[in-house]
Amino acid sequence: MKYDVVVIGAGPAGAMASKYASQNGASTLLIEEHASIGSPVQCTGLVSTAALGECEVGEGSYVLAKMKGAFVYAPDCEELCIRGKDVKAYVIDRKMFDRTLVERSLDEGTDLLLRTRFTGLGKGKISVISEGEKKEIHSSIIIGADGIQSSVGRAAGISRCKKFLSGIQLEAPYTAKDPQYVEIFTGNDVAPGFFAWAVPFSGMARIGLAKNQDDVSPLQCLEKLMSHPVVASRYKGSRTEYVLGGIPLGPPDKTIKDNVLLAGDAAGQVKPTSGGGVYMGAVCAKIAGEVAARASRDEASLAEYEKGWRKAVGRELSIGMRIHKSLGKLGDDGLNELVAYLNQPEIRDIITEYGDMDHPSVLMQKLVMEGDKKKLIKLLGTAFRTLF
Ligand SMILES: Cc1cc2nc3c(=O)[nH]c(=O)nc-3n(C[C@H](O)[C@H](O)[C@H](O)COP(=O)(O)OP(=O)(O)OC[C@H]3O[C@@H](n4cnc5c(N)ncnc54)[C@H](O)[C@@H]3O)c2cc1C
Numbered sequence: 041m042k043y044d045v046v047v048i049g050a051g052p053a054g055a056m057a058s059k060y061a062s063q064n065g066a067s068t069l070l071i072e073e074h075a076s077i078g079s080p081v082q083c084t085g086l087v088s089t090a091a092l093g094e095c096e097v098g099e100g101s102y103v104l105a106k107m108k109g110a111f112v113y114a115p116d117c118e119e120l121c122i123r124g125k126d127v128k129a130y131v132i133d134r135k136m137f138d139r140t141l142v143e144r145s146l147d148e149g150t151d152l153l154l155r156t157r158f159t160g161l162g163k164g165k166i167s168v169i170s171e172g173e174k175k176e177i178h179s180s181i182i183i184g185a186d187g188i189q190s191s192v193g194r195a196a197g198i199s200r201c202k203k204f205l206s207g208i209q210l211e212a213p214y215t216a217k218d219p220q221y222v223e224i225f226t227g228n229d230v231a232p233g234f235f236a237w238a239v240p241f242s243g244m245a246r247i248g249l250a251k252n253q254d255d256v257s258p259l260q261c262l263e264k265l266m267s268h269p270v271v272a273s274r275y276k277g278s279r280t281e282y283v284l285g286g287i288p289l290g291p292p293d294k295t296i297k298d299n300v301l302l303a304g305d306a307a308g309q310v311k312p313t314s315g316g317g318v319y320m321g322a323v324c325a326k327i328a329g330e331v332a333a334r335a336s337r338d339e340a341s342l343a344e345y346e347k348g349w350r351k352a353v354g355r356e357l358s359i360g361m362r363i364h365k366s367l368g369k370l371g372d373d374g375l376n377e378l379v380a381y382l383n384q385p386e387i388r389d390i391i392t393e394y395g396d397m398d399h400p401s402v403l404m405q406k407l408v409m410e411g412d413k414k415k416l417i418k419l420l421g422t423a424f425r426t427l428f
Contacts, residue, residue: 043069043151044336045329046166046179048158048192050077052095053304053321053328054185055141060329061183062148066336068329069177070142070150071168073157078138082285083318084209084246085132086222086239088397091319092130094326095141102136105241108220113270114379115227115372122391129222129397131241158186161195161300180336182300183328185321188286190306196297201308202290202361205234205315208258209248209283213276216240223270225249226375230265232256233368234315238271247271250287250315252368258284287315290361295349296342299335303328309353312364313400320357320398324349359401366420378419387411 045061047054050072058070074080086107092098107129112120146152156170165178184192193200216223216238223245225236233252238245249261265271291308295301303309304321311320327348334340370378382391390410394403408416 041069041175042178043067044179045069045181045183045332046071046177047150047183047185047329048166049184049186049304049306050142050152050154051138051185051187051304051321052141052318053306053309053325054183055138055145056095056322056325057183057185057303057329057332058150059141059145059148060326061333062145062150062329064330064333066181066333068150068333069153069179070145071153071156071158071170071177073155075155076135077142077154078135080283081134081281082207082283083134084237084239084248085134085137086129086237087132087316087318088129089127090398091316091322094319094322096144097137097140099130100136100140102133102140103130104133105131106220107131107222107239110222110224111217112224112379112382113226113268114376115229116376117269118376118379118383120379120383120388121221122388122395124392124395128395131239131246158184158191158195161192164299180299181332181342183325183332184300184302184306185304185325185328187305188288190302192300193292193302193306196300196302198294198297198300198302199292201288201292203288204253205250205287205289206253206258207248207250207283207285207287207315208262209246209281210262210279211244211246211281212279213243214238214240214245214247215243215274215276216245217274225265225268225270226379227372229372230261230268232261234364236261236265236268238274245274246281247275248283287317289315289364291357294346296346299342301328301332301342301345303349307349309349309357311398311400312357312360313367314397316397320353323352327352356399356401359404363400363404363420370419374419381412381415381419 236249
């Protein structure tokens with residue numbers, strides 16, 4: 041087998057990268073170790089309206105619910121309501137969504153091999169185990185879109201992401217306060233260093249959290265979340281669909297090496313403020329596919345990819361990382377104070393107007409300009425002073 045571009049991993053990043061490689065004239069193969077696309081699911085499936093646009097799909101049958109805003113709960117249970125005028129995000133069925141993206145790539149001419157696991161890198165080729173058989177596939181360019189563990193990144197000698205969060209989630213019957221609002225819970229009991237959520241759809245919710253890696257197990261935090269007074273009052277008993285997964289934050293200094301480039305979670309292209317990777321992964325994977333196709337014809341160097349994706353999302357990522365670090369340092373008292381501050385009517389108006397789940401830096405800039413700078417610096421640390 042011989043291809044211009046081989047893409048490893050058929051998640052959203054792999055689907056978009058292979059689609060763009062095919063569209064740009066490269067013979068492209070997409071390989072996936074599992075027998076079906078999008079499984080097992082390791083995601084809440086909350087994506088912004090912009091993310092669907094970036095993935096070049098509309099409101100398909102994978103949309104389970106539409107979200108207009110969020111209730112954010114401080115550790116002391118003070119409720120901050122962020123009200124959107126329009127639909128801001130969708131709750132999607134990731135399995136169906138991933139399949140749709142892969143189908144779009146196949147429409148552009150990509151070949152797909154399921155049950156095919158990448159096992160090693162050679163000169164101008166990769167080794168795989170396909171349907172239980174060892175094989176070699178020759179390729180000019182290799183795109184590793186193989187998620188958080190990225191064996192492609194490891195084989196190429198690309199360093200790992202800066203930080204990893206542990207995520208855990210279950211699905212359960214749930215009577216949300218408003219089925220068009222996501223619920224966010226903060227506090228060191230339920231989600232040390234990050235946050236927890238209940239994302240409603242069809243009388244159910246995906247209830248989960250992501251946390252810093254430390255001594256407390258994600259399962260212990262999930263049990264505390266289930267007995268959180270707000271969650272406990274809305275949770276209707278019985279649990280289905282446990283999900284356990286990691287979230288990479290902070291891309292390595294280089295995401296290319298020789299004829300290999302990484303995209304999506306493999307490259308840490310994930311929003312550090314929310315842990316969402318679908319939007320950023322798609323933005324970067326499209327650049328990866330396009331550059332890889334040209335590089336396979338010696339019309340581009342892979343450095344164009346490194347430069348291109350950092351230009352597209354690098355600033356948002358580095359501001360996001362600083363916001364993440366500042367928020368992670370707040371104890372429960374600090375979080376209570378922050379939510380109380382944001383809950384003032386004039387600040388809530390700014391959040392409603394400028395809040396954008398894919399570009400939190402826009403809101404932060406507005407808050408710094410129009411809010412109480414001293415208070416923000418006190419709450420979010422001096423790192424905040426250097427943000428802008
Ligand atoms: C609990 C949790 C909740 C989340 N919620 C959200 C959310 O609401 N919104 C959001 O935007 N993001 C969310 N994320 C993050 C999101 O799931 C990822 O950022 C996204 O799936 C990354 O896409 P990807 O294509 O880079 O990688 P993946 O979706 O991980 O796809 C990688 C693919 O590569 C395949 N693969 C791996 N190794 C090999 C190999 N050796 N050979 C062949 N194939 C291989 C895998 O089977 C997989 O199909 C969440 C993550 C977690 C853990």
